[in-house]
Amino acid sequence: MNVFLFDIDGTLIDAGGAGQEAMEAALAHEFGASGPVSGIHTAGRTDRAIAMDLFQFHGIDINDEHWSRYQQTYFRLLPNSLKTRSGAVLPGVISLLERLSPREDVRLGLLTGNFAEGAKLKLDHYGLFDHFEFGGFGDNHVDRDDVARDAFRKVQGHLPAIQPDSIWVIGDTPSDIRCGRAIGAKVVAVATGMFGAHELEPHRPDVLLKDLREADAWLQAAGLRQ
Numbered sequence: 001m002n003v004f005l006f007d008i009d010g011t012l013i014d015a016g017g018a019g020q021e022a023m024e025a026a027l028a029h030e031f032g033a034s035g036p037v038s039g040i041h042t043a044g045r046t047d048r049a050i051a052m053d054l055f056q057f058h059g060i061d062i063n064d065e066h067w068s069r070y071q072q073t074y075f076r077l078l079p080n081s082l083k084t085r086s087g088a089v090l091p092g093v094i095s096l097l098e099r100l101s102p103r104e105d106v107r108l109g110l111l112t113g114n115f116a117e118g119a120k121l122k123l124d125h126y127g128l129f130d131h132f133e134f135g136g137f138g139d140n141h142v143d144r145d146d147v148a149r150d151a152f153r154k155v156q157g158h159l160p161a162i163q164p165d166s167i168w169v170i171g172d173t174p175s176d177i178r179c180g181r182a183i184g185a186k187v188v189a190v191a192t193g194m195f196g197a198h199e200l201e202p203h204r205p206d207v208l209l210k211d212l213r214e215a216d217a218w219l220q221a222a223g224l225r226q
C-alpha cells in the first residue's frame, strides 16, 4: 500500500489569494482590524500560526472566544472569496488524482496547514475534496511537523501496518519537505507555489518536479506507475 499526502495551496490549487483575503476580512468584521499587514509569511505555515501572527499584529487578544469568532467568520467568508478571486487547479493535478483515486494499492490524504474546514471549503470549490480520505490539518498546531505527525497517526488508524517509507508527502515549500522528513516519509517537491525549483532543491526532496504534469516520471521511477 502507498499513501500520498498532498499539501493544498501551491500544490493542488492556487486559490488566487482567497484564503488571505477571507482571513483579513474576518479580522475586519469581528475586530475592526484593518490596514495593510506586513511581515507575515504564509507559505508552508499553518493557519493557526498565521492567524496568531495576525492577531498579534493587530493587537487582538488570543483567547478561546476571539479564536472561535475569527474561525467561524473566516469559514463563512471563504466561499465568497473563492468565487471572486481568480484561482485555479494547478497543472496536472486533476489527471493525477483521477488516475490515483481508483487504485487499490493507493490511498490519498491531505497534509496541509489549512484549518480542516478551510481545506474542505477550498477543495470543494474546485471539486477535489472527495478524492481524499484522511488528513492532518493546521487547526491546533503552529509547527507543520506536528501536522505531519497528526497525519501519520491518521494514516496508521486506517492502515496499522503502514511503513513511513510507503508514504509520500507532496508539497511546494521547504516546510513541506521538512515535515515529510519528520515522519520518515518520502517527499515530492513541486515548484508550483512561491518557491522555484532552485530554492527547493537545496532542501533535498526525494523528487523535484516543475509541476504535477511531470508526475508520471516520478511514479515510473518509484515503481508506482500502473
Ligand SMILES: [Mg+2]
Binding pocket: 007, 008, 009, 010, 011, 043, 044, 171, 172, 173, 193
Ligand atoms: Mg503549500
